[in-house]
Amino acid sequence: MTRSIKSRCCYALGAASLVMLTSSPLHADSWPEKPVTLIVPWGAGGGTDATARMLSTLLEESFGVPFPVVNRTGGSGVIGHSAIANASPDGYTIGVATLEIGGMHYQGLTDITYQDYSPIGLYNADPVAVFVSSRSDYDSVEDLLSTIRSSEHRELKASGSAQGGVNHIAEAGMLLASDIAADKVAWVPSEGAAPGLQDLAAGGVDFATASMPEGRALMDAGLIKPLVLLNTERSTSSPEVPTFEEETGNDWSFGSWRGLVAPAGVDEEIITTLQAHMSDIVNDPAYLEFMENRGYATQWLEGDEFMEFMQNSDQRIGETLKSLGIVE
Amino acid sequence: MIDNIAGALPLVFNYTTLGVILACALFGLFVGAIPGLSATMATAILVPITFFMDPVPAIAAIVTTAAMAIFASDIPTALLRIPGTAASAAYVNDMNGLAVKGKVGHALGISVFCAAFGGVFGSLVLIFAAPKLALVSLNFTSTEYFWLALLGLTAAVMLGTGSVLKSLLSLGLGLLIATVGLDSTAGYPRFVFGIDAVISGVAFVPALIGMFAIPEIIRTLVHKESTEKAPAHVSVRSLFSGLGSTLYRYKGNALRGSLIGNIVGILPGAGSDIGSWISYAVSKKFSRQPEKYGTGHDEGLVDACSANNSALSGAYVPAMVFGIPGDSITAIVIGVLYAKGLNPGPLVFITKGVEVTAVFITFLVANLLIIPLGLIAIFASRRLLQVDKTLLAPFILIFAIAGSYAIDNTYTGIVIMLVLGLLAYFMEENGLPIAPVILGLVMGPMLESNLITSLIKSDGNMLDFFSRPIAATLGVLTLCIWFVPVILRLVRKTRKTDD
Numbered sequence: 001m002t003r004s005i006k007s008r009c010c011y012a013l014g015a016a017s018l019v020m021l022t023s024s025p026l027h028a029d030s031w032p033e034k035p036v037t038l039i040v041p042w043g044a045g046g047g048t049d050a051t052a053r054m055l056s057t058l059l060e061e062s063f064g065v066p067f068p069v070v071n072r073t074g075g076s077g078v079i080g081h082s083a084i085a086n087a088s089p090d091g092y093t094i095g096v097a098t099l100e101i102g103g104m105h106y107q108g109l110t111d112i113t114y115q116d117y118s119p120i121g122l123y124n125a126d127p128v129a130v131f132v133s134s135r136s137d138y139d140s141v142e143d144l145l146s147t148i149r150s151s152e153h154r155e156l157k158a159s160g161s162a163q164g165g166v167n168h169i170a171e172a173g174m175l176l177a178s179d180i181a182a183d184k185v186a187w188v189p190s191e192g193a194a195p196g197l198q199d200l201a202a203g204g205v206d207f208a209t210a211s212m213p214e215g216r217a218l219m220d221a222g223l224i225k226p227l228v229l230l231n232t233e234r235s236t237s238s239p240e241v242p243t244f245e246e247e248t249g250n251d252w253s254f255g256s257w258r259g260l261v262a263p264a265g266v267d268e269e270i271i272t273t274l275q276a277h278m279s280d281i282v283n284d285p286a287y288l289e290f291m292e293n294r295g296y297a298t299q300w301l302e303g304d305e306f307m308e309f310m311q312n313s314d315q316r317i318g319e320t321l322k323s324l325g326i327v328e
Numbered sequence: 329m330i331d332n333i334a335g336a337l338p339l340v341f342n343y344t345t346l347g348v349i350l351a352c353a354l355f356g357l358f359v360g361a362i363p364g365l366s367a368t369m370a371t372a373i374l375v376p377i378t379f380f381m382d383p384v385p386a387i388a389a390i391v392t393t394a395a396m397a398i399f400a401s402d403i404p405t406a407l408l409r410i411p412g413t414a415a416s417a418a419y420v421n422d423m424n425g426l427a428v429k430g431k432v433g434h435a436l437g438i439s440v441f442c443a444a445f446g447g448v449f450g451s452l453v454l455i456f457a458a459p460k461l462a463l464v465s466l467n468f469t470s471t472e473y474f475w476l477a478l479l480g481l482t483a484a485v486m487l488g489t490g491s492v493l494k495s496l497l498s499l500g501l502g503l504l505i506a507t508v509g510l511d512s513t514a515g516y517p518r519f520v521f522g523i524d525a526v527i528s529g530v531a532f533v534p535a536l537i538g539m540f541a542i543p544e545i546i547r548t549l550v551h552k553e554s555t556e557k558a559p560a561h562v563s564v565r566s567l568f569s570g571l572g573s574t575l576y577r578y579k580g581n582a583l584r585g586s587l588i589g590n591i592v593g594i595l596p597g598a599g600s601d602i603g604s605w606i607s608y609a610v611s612k613k614f615s616r617q618p619e620k621y622g623t624g625h626d627e628g629l630v631d632a633c634s635a636n637n638s639a640l641s642g643a644y645v646p647a648m649v650f651g652i653p654g655d656s657i658t659a660i661v662i663g664v665l666y667a668k669g670l671n672p673g674p675l676v677f678i679t680k681g682v683e684v685t686a687v688f689i690t691f692l693v694a695n696l697l698i699i700p701l702g703l704i705a706i707f708a709s710r711r712l713l714q715v716d717k718t719l720l721a722p723f724i725l726i727f728a729i730a731g732s733y734a735i736d737n738t739y740t741g742i743v744i745m746l747v748l749g750l751l752a753y754f755m756e757e758n759g760l761p762i763a764p765v766i767l768g769l770v771m772g773p774m775l776e777s778n779l780i781t782s783l784i785k786s787d788g789n790m791l792d793f794f795s796r797p798i799a800a801t802l803g804v805l806t807l808c809i810w811f812v813p814v815i816l817r818l819v820r821k822t823r824k825t826d827d
Contacts, residue, residue, distance in 0.1 A: 189513040204469030217679040
């Protein structure tokens with residue numbers, strides 16, 4: 001008897017909460033009540049996926065509900081980035097946005113931009129470095145730039161990413177910042193940094209741009225060396241590499257980044273709750289150790305600062321793509 | 329090297345990896361023993377499952393399944409005179425001949441020990457040769473890779489089963505499918521027709537599941553082959569009696585078979601089936617009793633049974649070092665390697681040395697396991713051969729559908745799988761081979777991007793393709809393979825007309 005009363009009470013409570021849920025879908029106080037999907041626009045096994053899975057585990061520990069990672073790959077990131085922006089803004093779908101969100105709308109692949117997101121926070125940014133072969137005579141970025149200045153149009157070749165990819169934009173931006181035409185050096189497209197760097201080591205191109213973690217293996221093998229980091233601060237993992245600003249007085253900086261975002265229109269309270277938990281997670285020793293082992297730089301920029309960061313990245317990509325003639 | 333081994337051992341000898349190896353061994357034995365289900369299909373079905381595993385067990389799963397399947401295909405070859413997979417087709421008369429003479433135990437005993445020997449031999453070659461080759465290939469630029477890819481495709485067409493023209497046709501189709509999506513250099517969408525789902529190309533895993541699994545499902549249902557009764561079961565004594573002396577007498581054959589199989593495996597496009605044909609032919613040519621071949625003689629068996637398992641491991645050499653598949657199974661493995669962050673190429677030996685060593689160790693474990701598990705399979709063979717294939721077809725279809733969906737959780741995968749599966753069925757019914765399509769699909773992007781990259785570097789000057797010594801050698805070799813036979817034929821023709 002008591003049992004049936006109890007269960008009836010449970011039903012009543014359940015029904016009541018169901019009514020409450022349907023009447024106010026943005027129920028920020030009790031969020032999260034069910035699993036929160038974490039969309040990753042890149043494939044399982046890649047860098048973005050690895051960091052997202054680490055965050056998923058820590059978010060689950062922190063909130064007590066699962067944060068399953070769903071890889072929505074394809075279309076050079078368009079499909080996953082769109083899936084996050086177009087998800088229902090109920091707080092139960094969030095995702096990882098990456099640098100590529102800044103370039104794809106200029107290239108006409110999608111209409112979605114960083115403005116279609118509610119920014120949660122930036123958790124990783126890896127600046128691009130300029131690498132040359134260990135056998136080359138270049139000792140500083142000034143050496144390289146002066147050789148480029150005195151070279152013929154498209155005489156020198158560089159590689160490190162696809163046409164218009166992150167490392168190409170970094171390279172072209174560096175040339176523009178040094179008053180050299182962005183297309184003076186021929187860009188040899190490669191699928192990701194690894195083939196480009198290997199081509200550099202084998203003597204196929206004159207220099208290459210890539211992030212420090214991407215260049216690590218060939219650096220350790222003694223085949224390539226970094227000349228400069230395209231950032232305003234030196235990296236903590238390789239403090240011996242000078243920054244572009246130190247070497248040339250120019251503050252051009254560029255790199256890939258990863259941040260947590262929600263679809264635009266998500267309840268502010270949910271965003272604030274997520275930010276509060278995330279700012280603990282990014283200081284978790286397990287997280288820091290994981291990121292360091294993988295060679296990823298860690299940082300944490302919330303809300304408006306993250307929005308400003310995305311806007312800045314977007315603007316730099318747009319300007320460089322235009323001067324390269326890749327977009328109108 | 330020592331550090332790598334120390335780090336690799338725990339990656340292999342843990343419950344998960346060993347459990348995966350054992351489960352896949354049983355799966356491989358099952359698939360191999362059922363005529364008509366190929367080792368390649370077993371691998372294709374397995375791929376989506378490996379997506380949920382760590383890199384080492386994922387590769388171990390495929391290595392073990394293939395090794396076991398190639399051995400187990402000898403069981404129906406001996407008992408039913410139907411090769412379980414194409415790799416046993418070369419010696420079906422000898423194998424069954426021995427069975428008819430009442431020596432079925434002897435035949436399968438040779439099979440199990442030679443398979444293990446060939447497999448271990450091939451694994452050792454892989455373990456020692458691949459890292460050395462990787463060091464050399466660190467000096468390869470896009471020009472060398474272009475020629476290597478072209479040479480690989482050329483070898484695949486020349487060595488494949490069936491006519492060169494039909495292989496070329498299939499290869500062309502594979503290359504065409506590979507061009508769908510954003511092109512790798514300029515990012516221009518090709519053959520996309522406004523469908524977002526194929527912007528990044530035709531998804532590889534659904535394509536290969538479809539092309540390898542669907543035709544087999546349709547064939548089972550359409551042709552309705554009746555399950556044949558297996559004859560007498562194999563006794564333990566018949567298996568081991570006289571086995572030691574036979575293996576000792578033909579130890580040179582086992583070594584020669586392993587070597588030939590391995591070389592054929594390393595050559596792109598040709599796998600264990602071609603390896604066993606060639607080594608059987610060589611064995612017959614150099615034998616003192618060639619007249620006995622094909623009548624239930626054991627000498628050729630030693631060669632060919634070693635060769636087909638050795639070829640399996642050999643195929644991994646170009647796959648790991650250059651990303652060029654040695655056979656259709658490694659074409660699938662390359663996709664798995666990429667998904668697991670073990671991107672094939674010389675760099676993987678530096679960046680992921682421990683994982684690569686662990687994968688090598690699983691090769692040895694899997695091939696040594698052939699002996700105990702193979703013996704169990706032989707003793708259980710009567711049961712195994714009574715399985716009705718029409719009952720299996722729905723299960724394979726479920727795996728194929730779930731697998732194509734699971735890759736990126738979209739229905740597009742299922743559509744691609746079904747469309748290409750039907751295409752593959754009609755191609756095979758009309759004598760067009762499927763393996764070149766898959767090779768084209770895997771190597772198309774590599775061939776194209778290295779061609780375009782080299783052209784950008786040389787500002788369109790074709791002579792730059794011959795400006796570096798290794799590139800020039802590979803280029804001349806490829807062009808010779810293309811044109812020398814044609815020129816020779818022309819010369820012979822003109823001579824004839826002169827007479």
